[in-house]
Amino acid sequence: MPKTKVKSYGINLAIAAVVYLIIHMIFSNGMVSRTFVDLFTLCTIFSIAAVSLNLSTGLLGELCLGHAGFMSVGAYTSALITLSIDSPGNTPILFVSLIAGGLTAALSGIVVGIPAFRLRGDYLAITTLAFGEIVKVVMRSMKITGGGQPLTGISLDTTYTMGYWVLIITIIIIYTLIRSSHGRAILSIREDDIASEACGVAVTRYKLIAFSLSAFFAGVAGGLYAHYQGVLEPSFFDYNQSISFMVMVVLGGIGSLTGSVISAFFLTLLPEILRGLAVYRTLIYSTVLILLMLYRPEGLLGQKEISQRFFGNIFRRVREGPPPSSGVGGSSVIPQENIPVSGSAERNGDSTLRERTGTSSGTPEEPLERKWKGRR
Amino acid sequence: MTYFILQFLNGLQIGAIYALVALGYTMVYGIIKLINFAHGEIMMTAAYFIYFFMTLLDLPYFLAVILAIVFSVVLGVLIERIAYRRLRNASRLSALITAIAVSLFLQTLYAILFTPDPRAFPLTASSFPVLEIGEITLSSWTLITIVVAVIVMILLQLFVTRHKAGKAMLVVSEDLKGAYLMGIKVDRIVSMTFAIGSALAAIAAALYIVSYPQITPYMGALPGIKAFIAAVLGGIGLIPGAMLGGFLLGLVETMTRAYIPSSVAQLSEGIVFVILILVLLLKPAGLLGKSEREKV
Structure with missing residues (x-):
């Protein structure tokens, strides 16, 4: 690994730790209400879901309409494990259950992906949509998941610390994957799957890898949600929930992980702030989606990531004046590492x-x- | 045996409705390669149009349906014009997300305008005379639905194979660029496709709400998805495929509901989705489709 990369990762990790310390200080001193702390935890959980959806939709370029279904699988698996062991407050067991939830979600991702990825086109969208419905029906009819009744009695073990660090880990794993050679293969599939197949990329395999990893983190988010809410209902993980994750991804920037986090926080907090607008929420969501697709299809942040370099570049630009506007001259100002996909073409x-x-x-x-x- | 025949006819009835909706999906997909998620919502708006024409304007059912078809056609063409046309050269993902957003927009708009509470449709299947053929008793509405749907499909088939505009539509679905070079006004053909699809959805809505006389803003979602699956089952992009797929799906769904023990009745809801996954696994091009190697 080049030194600059190590340095940049280190700085970003340090920033994450500092941010955590600040949050921890504010939260543990009781400066904010309990509701706000809970809301923050929910935001981190939804951020994990949005970031993982960004892997399959933004980075792989396949539309997934059943992300909440994978979350549901992970949530039920994880909740059933902790319920059967019955040890509230035991963090290692919670971790194991989260990973188990993620693995079952990833497995179901593979099961869904194999038929869908045999074909080009939009089949994954419709298959995942079907998957979400099937999961709902199955969770409702199985005895072990409550059989039509909500699953209750799950210990409330998800803390904001847990949510925050799992989110950071998720971002690190997906980010490093995308910057590896495997990640470049995934990105090449998004740009042109026929061309990348011609270049020797195993398209179906990489699609499956990316998609199941995305499902894995959705499952982890589901496990966290189960231990955040304490009660699981199949109807929570429905089509509309999948769509709201999609809105988070699109709004934040298709391909920008930090963008997804920001918009997940924004869209989760917004209805709490504007309670009167609750009725119009979906209407606003859909209008925003249509307008974004028409006028800024790459989302608000595009593929940029918020990192120390992002701010560094802003400072540098302010100091040195605006970069030349014509052509790709900006590349002399913005170092290559700023963007997960290298090359200047993506920036346009x-x-x-x-x-x-x-x-x-x-x-x-x-x-x-x-x-x-x-x-x- | 009578039970079986009765269920068979019921299956054909709902299948006919699926087939009409599936035609709209398959024609649009054939031409611009877009899953028009808003198609189910066009069916929903048509149902509301019929309802309001009948209750507020006191129009007879038939006239209300004709008017609703006109309004749905306008809506369908407008959606294409405003939301989809600019995205025709954008990435597939953007177009799909827009389609989902349009569908969501219409659903919520109607939920806000007319409240999400279901409204009872004034005309029900029970107001049609009951037929008795041998031991079978069934509403004549079941037969009317099937006959109307079949007539519409025959007309569509004639239009596509005989009329110039219909042939142009086939040409565009075969090769959009080539059609453009041959002087076919592609934009006009795409608008026409949306118009025909919306009209079919409106007819489907007219047939649907008499059998299931409940109108809600979300009533289009599930039949929409099922109709899309029907289109995939028959071979997406193929007009005869959509008809076959629709009837088959309706039959399978009714038969599972009729013969599966009630203890697992919950699972029968998911049967259409299982069919979808099976089709994709075993015969991805659909029943009537030929699998073609994609050309670069």
């Missing part, structure tokens, strides 16, 4: 890269190509 948005790698052939066809490309 998906479309430019698509145009470059796309099937455009010769100038006369150019306008037509631009009009119909990207639809396979």
Whole structure:
């Protein structure tokens, strides 16, 4: 690992620790109400779900409409484990149950992914949607999961410390994966799966890896949620919940992990602040989604990550004046490590890269190509 | 045996409705390769249109349906115009997310405007005469549904194979770029596809709400998804496939509900989704589809 990378990881980890200490000081001194602490924990759980959805949707480029279903699988598995051992407050056991929940979710991800990834196109969207419905029906009809009744008596072991650090671990794992050679394979599939297959990337295998990892973290988030809420109901993990995770990912930036965290916090806190608007929440969500897709399809943050470099670049830009606006001149100001996907093409948005790698052939066809490309 | 025939006819009835909705999905998918998640919501809005025309304006059912078809066509074309057209050259993901957002938008809009409470439709299947054929007694509405749906499908098939615009539609679904080069006005054909799909959804809604006389903002979601599965089952993008898939799905669903023991009745809800996964595993191109190697 190059030294700059080590340094940058170290700084970001230190920032995370400092942020935690500040939060810990505020929360443990009773400066904020109990409700707020709980809300913060919920935010971290939803952030984990959103970040993991970003792996399958933002980084792999496959639409997953059953993310709440994976969460449900993880939540029930984890809750049943701790219920059977019955040791409230035992953190190692909670950890084991979280990982078990994640593994069952990942397994179900593989089961869903194998039929769906045999085909190109939007089949994963519809299969995961179906999966979410099946999970709901199964959880309702199985005796062990309550058989139509909510599953109760789960010990409330998820603390804000737990949520925060699991979130940090999730981000670290997904971020390092994306910057490894495997991650680049995953990103290449998003950009053009046919081209990457031609370059020797095992498309189906990488899709399965990324998708099941995404399901794994969704399962972990589900386990945390189970021990946060204490009560599990199959109907909580429904289609609308999956869609609200999708809104978090799209709003924060398709491909930006920290963006997902910010928008998960924002969208979880917003209804608490604006209680009067609860009725209009979904209406606002959907309108925002349509407008974002029409005018800024990469989401608010695009693929940028909030890290020490991000702020460093802002300071540098303020000191040195704005970067040259034409071409990719900005790359002299922004170091390569700033963005998980290297190269300057991504910074200009998906479309430019698509145009470059796309099937455009010769100038006369150019306008037509631009009009119909990207639809396979 | 009479029970079986009765269930068979019931299956055909709901299957006919699925098939009509599935046609809208499959035609749109065939042309612009987009799963139009808002299609189920067009069915829902059509149901509301019919309801309001009948209760507020005191129009007879038939006239209300005709008007609702017109309004649904306008809505479908508008959705394509406002939300989808600009995204035709964007990534598939953006288009899909937009489709989901449009569907969510219509659902919530109707829930806010007309409250999420179900409304009872004034006309029910019981107001149609009961037929007795041998030992079988069934509402004539069941037969009317099947016959209307089949007539509509025959008309559609004739339009697509005989009429110039219908042929142009097939050409566009075959090769959009090629059609563009041949001088076919692709934008107009896409609008027409949405118009036809919406009209079919409105007819489906008209048939659906008499059998299931409850109108809610969310009534379009589940039939919509099932109809999409029907389209996949028959072979997505193929018009005869959607018809076959719709009827088959309706039959399978009714038969499982009729013959599965009530202790596992909960599970029968998920049967259509199991079918979807099985189709994708065993015959991904659908029953009528030929699997083709994708060309670069």
